[in-house]
Structures are given as structure tokens and as C-alpha cells.
Amino acid sequence: MSQQVLNVENVTMQFGGVVAVDNLNLRIDQGEIVALIGPNGAGKTTAFNVVTGVYQPTNGRVSFLGDTIIRNHPQGKMKKLYKGEHADLYTARPDLRDPEALKELESQKDPELRAKMQAACDKALEERKARLRAQDPMAFTDKVLAPTPDRITRMGMARTFQNIRLWKSQSVFDNVLTAMHCRTAGGLVSATFRLNRREEAQQRSRVEELLKEVGLWDQRGEKADALPYGKQRRLEIARALATEPKLLLLDEPAAGMNPQETDELTAFIGEIRKKFGLTVFLIEHHMDLVMDISDRIYVLDFGKLIAEGTPAEIQNNQRVIDAYLGVAEDA
Amino acid sequence: MTKSRKKTIFLAAVLVVLLAASLAVDLALPSYHIAVKVIKKATVYALVAVSMNLLNGFTGLFSLGQAGFMLLGAMAYGVLTIPVASRAGVYQYFDGGLVQFSLPEIFSGFLGDTVGTTAGMLLALAVGGVLSAIVAWLIGLPVLRLKSDYLAIATLGFAEILRAFFQWNALGPITNGSNLLRGYPDFENATSYIVLAGLLIAVIVLMINSTYGRAFKAIRDDEVAAEAMGINLARHKRMAFIISSFFAGVGGGMLAMYNGTIAAASFKSSMTYEILLIVVIGGIGSISGSVIASFLYIFSSEWLLRGLDSGTFLGISAPGIFKNGFRMAVFSVIIMVIVLFFRRGLMGDKELPDLLNRRPKRSRKEAAGK
Amino acid sequence: MQELIPYLINGISVGGQYALIAIGYTLVYGILRLINFAHGDVFMVAGLVMVYSTTAMPMYLALPLVIAATVVLGFVIERAAYKPLRTAPRMSLMISAIGVSYLIQNLAFYITGGVPQPVTVPIPWISENIMVLGASTKRVTVVTPVLTIALVVILVCLIQKTKIGMAMRAAARDFETAQLMGIKINSVISMTFVIGSFLAAVGALLYFTNYPSVAITSGSMPGLKAFVAAVFGGIGSIPGAVVGAFVIGLCEELIKGLGYTTFSDAFTFALLIVVLCVKPTGLFGEKVTDKV
Numbered sequence: 002m003s004q005q006v007l008n009v010e011n012v013t014m015q016f017g018g019v020v021a022v023d024n025l026n027l028r029i030d031q032g033e034i035v036a037l038i039g040p041n042g043a044g045k046t047t048a049f050n051v052v053t054g055v056y057q058p059t060n061g062r063v064s065f066l067g068d069t070i071i072r073n074h075p076q077g078k079m080k081k082l083y084k085g086e087h088a089d090l091y092t093a094r095p096d097l098r099d100p101e102a103l104k105e106l107e108s109q110k111d112p113e114l115r116a117k118m119q120a121a122c123d124k125a126l127e128e129r130k131a132r133l134r135a136q137d138p139m140a141f142t143d144k145v146l147a148p149t150p151d152r153i154t155r156m157g158m159a160r161t162f163q164n165i166r167l168w169k170s171q172s173v174f175d176n177v178l179t180a181m182h183c184r185t186a187g188g189l190v191s192a193t194f195r196l197n198r199r200e201e202a203q204q205r206s207r208v209e210e211l212l213k214e215v216g217l218w219d220q221r222g223e224k225a226d227a228l229p230y231g232k233q234r235r236l237e238i239a240r241a242l243a244t245e246p247k248l249l250l251l252d253e254p255a256a257g258m259n260p261q262e263t264d265e266l267t268a269f270i271g272e273i274r275k276k277f278g279l280t281v282f283l284i285e286h287h288m289d290l291v292m293d294i295s296d297r298i299y300v301l302d303f304g305k306l307i308a309e310g311t312p313a314e315i316q317n318n319q320r321v322i323d324a325y326l327g328v329a330e331d332a
Numbered sequence: 333m334t335k336s337r338k339k340t341i342f343l344a345a346v347l348v349v350l351l352a353a354s355l356a357v358d359l360a361l362p363s364y365h366i367a368v369k370v371i372k373k374a375t376v377y378a379l380v381a382v383s384m385n386l387l388n389g390f391t392g393l394f395s396l397g398q399a400g401f402m403l404l405g406a407m408a409y410g411v412l413t414i415p416v417a418s419r420a421g422v423y424q425y426f427d428g429g430l431v432q433f434s435l436p437e438i439f440s441g442f443l444g445d446t447v448g449t450t451a452g453m454l455l456a457l458a459v460g461g462v463l464s465a466i467v468a469w470l471i472g473l474p475v476l477r478l479k480s481d482y483l484a485i486a487t488l489g490f491a492e493i494l495r496a497f498f499q500w501n502a503l504g505p506i507t508n509g510s511n512l513l514r515g516y517p518d519f520e521n522a523t524s525y526i527v528l529a530g531l532l533i534a535v536i537v538l539m540i541n542s543t544y545g546r547a548f549k550a551i552r553d554d555e556v557a558a559e560a561m562g563i564n565l566a567r568h569k570r571m572a573f574i575i576s577s578f579f580a581g582v583g584g585g586m587l588a589m590y591n592g593t594i595a596a597a598s599f600k601s602s603m604t605y606e607i608l609l610i611v612v613i614g615g616i617g618s619i620s621g622s623v624i625a626s627f628l629y630i631f632s633s634e635w636l637l638r639g640l641d642s643g644t645f646l647g648i649s650a651p652g653i654f655k656n657g658f659r660m661a662v663f664s665v666i667i668m669v670i671v672l673f674f675r676r677g678l679m680g681d682k683e684l685p686d687l688l689n690r691r692p693k694r695s696r697k698e699a700a701g702k
Numbered sequence: 703m704q705e706l707i708p709y710l711i712n713g714i715s716v717g718g719q720y721a722l723i724a725i726g727y728t729l730v731y732g733i734l735r736l737i738n739f740a741h742g743d744v745f746m747v748a749g750l751v752m753v754y755s756t757t758a759m760p761m762y763l764a765l766p767l768v769i770a771a772t773v774v775l776g777f778v779i780e781r782a783a784y785k786p787l788r789t790a791p792r793m794s795l796m797i798s799a800i801g802v803s804y805l806i807q808n809l810a811f812y813i814t815g816g817v818p819q820p821v822t823v824p825i826p827w828i829s830e831n832i833m834v835l836g837a838s839t840k841r842v843t844v845v846t847p848v849l850t851i852a853l854v855v856i857l858v859c860l861i862q863k864t865k866i867g868m869a870m871r872a873a874a875r876d877f878e879t880a881q882l883m884g885i886k887i888n889s890v891i892s893m894t895f896v897i898g899s900f901l902a903a904v905g906a907l908l909y910f911t912n913y914p915s916v917a918i919t920s921g922s923m924p925g926l927k928a929f930v931a932a933v934f935g936g937i938g939s940i941p942g943a944v945v946g947a948f949v950i951g952l953c954e955e956l957i958k959g960l961g962y963t964t965f966s967d968a969f970t971f972a973l974l975i976v977v978l979c980v981k982p983t984g985l986f987g988e989k990v991t992d993k994v
Contacts, residue, residue: 478978
């Protein structure tokens with residue numbers, strides 16, 4: 002079995018009373034290209050933002066290359082508000098899973114019997130908790146693990162953005178070079194007085210390599226926002242590659258591209274995966290691209306995972322078709 | 333890359349010409365001549381403006397605390413360099429003060445008079461810078477988490493607090509309370525100012541062109557993207573803040589040198605505004621712009637437009653109009669015109685050597701069309 | 703305790719004057735997201751106009767003139783210095799505000815010659831001395847809080863009940879959408895500046911009655927403090943600005959009363975920084991979330 006790169010377990014992201022991602026579980030193995038698809042507003046980008054540390058999840062665990070990097074469970078204010086999976090385990094409310102048992106418990110007048118029933122309920126709750134604890138010994142600790150996005154990037158995860166976020170006033174070359182900053186060993190003093198000249202030279206030659214790879218070497222001196230749209234997307238990928246990631250997250254890389262550009266991008270993603278030994282996790286709406294390059298696909302709808310499988314399986318999955326096309330009320 | 337070589341040569345040539353000019357001025361004119369004074373003051377302002385540009389222009393942190401950090405540097409310089417003999421006179425309300433040593437005197441004890449005094453003065457300036465940097469670190473912990481205008485007003489507030497603190501009479505034995513500090517040594521000639529400030533600005537330029545400078549610019553352009561590319565926002569913002577404050581502190585010390593006296597009350601927010609406006613005139617994000625703007629500003633306000641205040645300007649004598657304050661009024665109108673209609677300032681975000689490149693006029697038009 | 707009473711009374715009065723300035727800040731910030739650094743100088747100009755007009759003409763002409771001149775100034779500043787920068791980054795707008803402040807101060811310096819202008823003809827009735835709780839003070843000290851509260855009530859009614867008030871609330875909530883809904887954003891913004899300047903003028907009339915003279919820098923400190931008050935109360939909220947202003951006025955005068963005059967200004971800023979770090983939205987501010 003190949004090595005697990007990303008493992009998302011029971012991740013729920015709730016903003017106030019709105020559950021954007023509900024109990025997401027997914028797994029990506031070394032060298033795979035995995036796509037996350039779903040209708041607009043299904044919570045795909047939110048899931049990305051959780052994995053890359055922009056948001057702190059309300060509940061769940063994310064591990065990267067075998068180490069747990071993000072962990073949280075509902076606490077503080079969220080204890081009352083939490084509406085996601087396993088709510089009964091985390092919330093301050095009484096056991097909601099069995100409303101009849103609860104009713105019976107409340108209607109019971111005899112204190113002795115009532116205490117007994119309460120104890121039985123507590124025991125059941127403890128047993129359920131124990132099961133979760135067996136999966137993750139830290140499931141109920143109050144210690145939140147929520148590194149900032151820059152730390153996650155340095156662990157080896159890099160991303161692009163749905164709405165391109167290049168450093169607009171800088172040249173194509175500098176955009177890529179700046180992204181290598183997080184791998185710079187030299188300190189402020191040595192960098193200022195050019196004591197790390199060798200490192201700088203190495204970085205510059207790597208930028209050259211990368212830009213040639215993505216076909217932007219000829220435009221290296223241009224300002225990033227002067228590039229045509231498709232090339233900006235490529236530059237964003239090149240910039241992400243410059244941080245030396247093991248896992249590359251692409252948020253709608255083909256958005257706004259015409260079919261030909263999309264085809265080129267499909268080939269390009271395949272190439273860089275091979276060349277850099279990458280694992281790729283992407284969000285995309287262009288089904289051609291997704292079906293073409295994905296090894297596996299996860300489908301989100303209203304924050305919930307509704308299907309997973311190979312492209313062929315997904316194409317024939319009735320629930321996915323319903324989610325995309327909608328189901329007639331009276332059907 | 334011959335282009336970058338060309339730029340280096342060009343820059344070196346400009347620097348040599350500047351240095352030669354200031355040497356010539358020093359040789360030809362007495363040190364009280366207006367030209368010497370203008371060069372000195374402009375150099376100091378250039379350093380401070382560049383330090384502010386580093387923060388506001390390159391890192392995108394809108395800070396208005398510059399006057400406070402300059403005050404720290406000025407105070408440190410004064411306290412550490414007033415000759416022991418004249419302390420009784422300066423600190424007349426505080427029994428000669430608590431500090432009973434003077435760095436230049438200590439150093440001239442074993443380095444000889446000239447070298448020792450200079451070393452002592454430089455050390456005092458450095459102490460001022462380090463002090464500012466430490467205070468910046470402390471202030472930065474809470475303040476740098478704030479966004480744009482809140483950061484501006486908080487740093488402005490800190491500068492005001494510092495000003496009140498240094499005027500506090502309980503600290504009088506060290507700071508002389510609300511009284512003047514005076515009688516400390518100064519560099520006689522303009523060249524020393526140019527060399528010192530020039531070296532410091534060169535360090536800032538080197539840093540801006542290093543990988544850290546690139547990280548600062550990334551934060552300015554897009555914080556979210558910078559963080560996603562592994563740049564630790566808190567660390568780098570703090571770094572920029574501390575570095576900028578260090579140079580502001582040294583600049584404050586030099587300003588104290590130039591002025592000859594230090595009064596905490598004069599380091600007001602209007603001083604910060606003045607420096608900010610110089611940065612804007614030069615172009616936010618251009619070091620050479622800040623330097624050129626400082627020289628232009630000081631040259632015209634101290635020398636060229638002096639007539640506007642004293643009755644006769646360009647041969648026109650009109651004491652009714654050209655009276656005290658007219659110069660600054662004209663000046664602020666010019667500044668407003670720049671702020672409103674030439675928002676990019678003199679240099680935009682270009683540097684002096686970039687002028688060697690042919691101007692890509694077409695792309696500029698395109699950018700305007702977008 | 704007895705010796706603190708005059709300071710307490712003074713504190714309430716100064717607080718009322720700050721409140722009148724603070725509303726100008728909070729209204730403008732609410733809509734343009736701009737710290738109008740020039741507002742304190744507008745206040746100073748009102749003081750200067752008062753000095754000049756009261757010596758040159760009878761009181762019943764002078765006072766309306768002060769208010770009219772200040773309102774016109776506020777309006778002109780907005781049209782000349784802020785309107786051209788509507789689409790520019792916020793930093794440019796702030797720089798423009800600083801530039802305007804610099805311009806007004808320098809112009810005032812030119813006109814006054816840099817000499818503080820003495821208030822030679824004080825406004826009658828409110829500048830008469832009276833006894834309050836055993837302390838001697840001018841009548842303005844008592845009038846200020848009452849007048850402030852009255853004006854604030856009228857303003858709140860204006861904003862809650864009238865059409866222009868509704869437009870102002872809409873613009874404060876979402877500038878662009880308000881524009882799309884057909885609200886004439888420029889007239890709303892002008893209205894905001896007019897109201898702010900009007901209140902600043904009233905504040906100046908009250909404030910400078912208590913002072914012997916008006917200097918060109920007289921406006922910057924009260925201006926900054928009023929801004930702090932607005933932040934303290936939660937910027938964008940009118941009751942917040944008023945409460946904040948009274949708190950700051952009281953604290954400041956009490957600190958003076960305790961003998962730490964040097965730190966009365968510093969305290970205000972320390973309070974600002976603490977508020978910003980602990981509860982950046984202030985006492986009554988609404989929470990704003992950034993979207994990634």
C-alpha cells in the first residue's frame with residue numbers, strides 16, 4: 002500500500018450557526034491526483050482553507066504525511082452551537098441521539114430509577130466516546146492544534162487560489178523567487194550583506210528551471226498582472242511549486258479557461274506531477290479535466306460528502322447526478 | 333547581465349558625484365553656511381524618510397510612529413554625549429543629572445581626541461537606534477496585529493505617549509524633563525553626514541533587495557498569498573517594524589546633532605506627517621524617490637523659497653503677501669496637488685537606475701486603461 | 703474629594719465638547735472608512751472664525767457665520783480632497799487627509815502669523831461665572847453636556863427617521879450596494895461632512911469659550927482625542943462616540959486633578975491602544991469579519 006499523504010477525519014467547519022463542511026473524511030495517497038467536486042457553495046474551498054490552515058476547523062483532525070497537524074473539537078461558545086456530526090458527544094446539551102429515552106428519563110419521577118437511567122445514558126455516552134478515543138487518543142483534549150498557513154506550507158503543502166492572488170506589482174521572476182523565501186536558510190544579516198550568495202544563486206537558477214518548465218521564462222521580466230489570465234494561473238502554480246511542496250492543492254485551476262487552455266492545463270498538471278513527484282488535490286468545475294486526470298474523486302454537496310470513487314464510478318453515481326442537476330420535488 | 337551592470341555603474345557614478353559635491357561644499361564654504369546646513373538636514377530627512385518608506389511603502393504597514401522613535405534616538409544621543417563638564421549647566425534643575433559620563437570623552441581617553449570623539453558619537457547614535465528597536469519590538473507585540481488605519485492611529489498614539497513620557501519631570505535627572513538638552517558634539521562638515529546616512533541607506537537598500545525585502549513586498553501586495561507561500565506574517569512584520577525604528581532612531585540622533593538642542597516637545601505628530609509627505613512626494617516604494625524628495629523639500633523650504641517668508645521673492649517685493657508662513661502655505665498646496673493628482677510621486681515605485689531603461693509607455697497606457 | 707469636584711464638572715463639559723467632534727469622525731469613518739485627520743483642524747478653524755467674527759460684528763451675526771463657514775469648509779474639503787480619491791486605495795485617502803490637515807494648519811499659521819489669537823469678545827451668557835456644587839465655573843460647563851445630549855438626540859432621530867438618514871445608514875453598511883440601489887452616494891457623503899462640521903463648529907464655540915486663545919495647533923489634540931473617543935465607543939456608532947467622549951473627558955480631567963497633567967494626553971492614547979488590542983470593535987461597535 003502506498004504512503005498516505007493527506008488524511009482528513011471527521012472535519013466539520015461551522016461558522017456561527019452555518020455548517021459549511023459537515024464531517025468530511027478523505028484520504029490522499031502518495032502520487033495520486035484527487036479531485037474534490039460539487040455544486041457551487043458545497044464547501045469545497047472551505048475544505049481547502051481548513052486543510053491549509055486558513056480556518057481552524059470546528060471539529061476533526063487532519064494529518065499530513067502521517068503526522069497530525071490540525072486537531073480541534075467543539076469548545077467554548079461552539080459547545081452550545083455545534084450542529085455537526087457527533088454533536089451529542091461534544092455539546093453541553095443532554096443526549097439527543099435517542100429522544101424517546103430522553104423523554105422517558107425526564108418523565109421519570111422516582112429519583113432512584115431516574116438516577117439509574119441517567120447512569121445508563123452516561124455509560125452509553127462514555128462507550129461512544131471511548132470508540133472515538135480509540136481512533137484518536139487526543140480527540141477530547143482541549144489542546145487545539147492549529148498552525149498558521151505559513152507553517153503548513155513549510156511542512157510541504159502549497160496551494161493556489163480560486164481568485165488569482167499573485168503579487169501583482171512584482172515581476173514574474175520575483176513572484177517565484179519570493180516564494181522560495183520560506184526555504185531560505187540565511188538570516189536577515191547574512192541576506193542583507195550578501196553572505197548567502199550561493200543560496201541566492203541556487204534559488205535563482207531554480208526559478209529559471211521552474212519558469213522554463215511552466216513556459217513563462219520569456220515573460221520573466223513582466224509584471225505579474227500584465228500576463229494573460231491563463232498564464233497567471235500557470236505562474237501561480239509555478240509559485241506554489243517554488244515552496245517545494247509534496248502536496249499541491251489547486252483551487253479551480255481551470256476557472257475561466259477556454260477548452261484549449263483547459264486541455265493544455267490538463268497535460269501540464271500531469272507533467273509536473275511526474276517531474277516533481279507530486280501528489281495533487283484539486284477543486285474543479287471543468288468535468289473534462291477532472292475525469293481526465295483524477296485517480297479518484299470526492300463529491301461534496303451542502304457540506305456533506307455524497308460520493309467517492311474513480312471517475313467512471315462517479316459519472317454513473319445517481320446521487321451525484323441528482324446533486325448537479327437537481328431532483329424534481331414531485332419525482 | 334549587462335543591464336544590471338550598467339545600473340550599478342550608473343548608481344556608483346551618482347554617488348561619487350554626490351560625495352565630490354559635498355566635499356567641495358565643505359572645502360569652499362564655512363560650516364555655518366546655508367548650503368552646508370541644507371545638505372545636513374536633507375541627509376537626515378532622507379534617512380528618516382527611507383526608514384519610513386521601508387515600513388509604509390515596502391511592507392505596507394501604515395505606521396505613524398516615526399517621530400516617537402526619532403525622539404528616542406535623539407534623547408539617547410543627547411544624554412550619552414553631553415560633556416561631563418557642561419552637565420551641571422544643562423541639568424541645572426536636576427543637580428547636574430544622574431548620568432555622569434559622556435561616551436565621546438570616554439573614547440577619546442584611549443583613542444585620541446578625533447577618533448575617540450567620533451567613535452563615541454557613533455556609538456551614541458547606535459545606542460539610540462538599538463533603544464528604538466527594542467521599544468519597537470515591545471510596541472509591535474500588541475500593535476502589529478491591527479489593520480491599516482487602526483495601526484496608524486495606534487502608532488501615532490504611542491509616539492504621543494513617548495513624548496509625554498520624556499517630558500515627565502520625574503525622569504528629569506536623565507532626560508532633563510521638559511527642558512532642553514544641549515551642548516553635545518556635532519559633525520562639523522556635511523560630508524560626514526552624507527557618508528554616515530549614505531552607508532545606512534545603503535544597508536536598507538541591500539536589505540530591500542535581499543530575500544527578506546522580497547518577503548516584505550509580498551506582504552504588502554497580498555498578505556493572504558504571502559502567508560500561503562510560507563511567509564510568517566507576524567515575524568516579518570515585526571522585523572520590518574524593528575528595522576525601520578532602528579534607522580528612525582539613528583536618524584533622530586542625527587537630527588538632534590544637526591539642531592544642536594533637543595526638546596521632547598518638538599517631536600510632534602506633525603513631524604511624522606512631514607516625513608510621510610516627503611515619502612509621498614518621492615513615491616511610495618522608491619528609496620531614491622525618498623532621498624530626492626528629502627533634498628528637494630529641505631532645499632526649497634530652507635533656502636529656495638525663503639524669500640516667500642521674508643518679503644522678497646524672485647525680485648518681487650511684497651511684504652504684505654510674502655510674510656511669515658507663506659512659504660509653508662505654498663508648500664502644502666503643492667503637496668496637496670501631488671497627493672491628489674500625481675499619486676505616484678516623483679518616482680512611483682521605480683529607482684533611479686531604472687530610468688536607464690526605455691520607458692515602456694505602451695504598457696503604462698494599458699495599465700491605465702484597465 | 704471636594705477638590706476633585708471642579709475637575710469632575712470640567713470633565714463632563716470637556717467630554718461633551720469631545721463628543722461633538724467625535725461624531726464627525728465616527729460618521730465619516732462609518733461611510734468612507736477614513737480617519738479624517740483634518741477634522742480637528744476644521745474645529746480649530748471654527749475657533750479662529752469665532753475669534754475674528756466676534757470682534758468684527760455683533761454676536762447674532764457672528765455665531766451663524768462661524769457655523770456656516772465651518773460647514774462650508776467641511777463640504778469643500780470633502781469635494782476637493784476626498785472625492786477625487788473615491789476609487790483609490792485607502793492609504794491614499796488617509797495621506798490626503800493628513801495633507802489637508804497640514805494645509806489648514808499652514809494656512810492658519812500664515813493668516814494668524816503663528817500667534818495664538820486671544821478670545822477678546824467672549825460669547826455672553828455662557829461665559830458668565832456661576833457656582834456649581836461649591837465650585838466656581840463658567841456657565842458653558844453646565845450648558846455643554848445638556849446641549850450635546852440634545853444635539854445627539856436630534857441627530858439620532860435624523861438618522862433613524864428621515865430619508866437622508868436611511869441613505870446614510872445604507873451607505874455605512876455597504877457602500878457599493880447602496881450606490882447600486884440608486885442612493886446618490888456623493889450627496890450622502892457631503893451630508894455627512896456637513897453634519898460633522900456643524901457639530902464641530904458648535905463644539906468649538908463651547909470649547910474656546912473656556913480658553914483664553916485659539917492657536918493653530920489647538921485643534922489637533924482635541925481632534926485626536928475625539929477620534930480616540932470614537933474608537934473607544936466603537937467606530938461608526940453615535941452613542942458609542944458620545945459615551946467614549948464623556949469617559950475620556952472625565953478621565954483626563956481626573957488625571958489632571960490628581961496632579962499628573964503631563965500624562966493626561968498620554969493616558970488617552972494608552973486607553974486607545976488597550977481598547978484596540980482587547981476589543982478592537984470598541985464598546986458598541988459591530989463585528990466585522992474579513993473574508994479570505
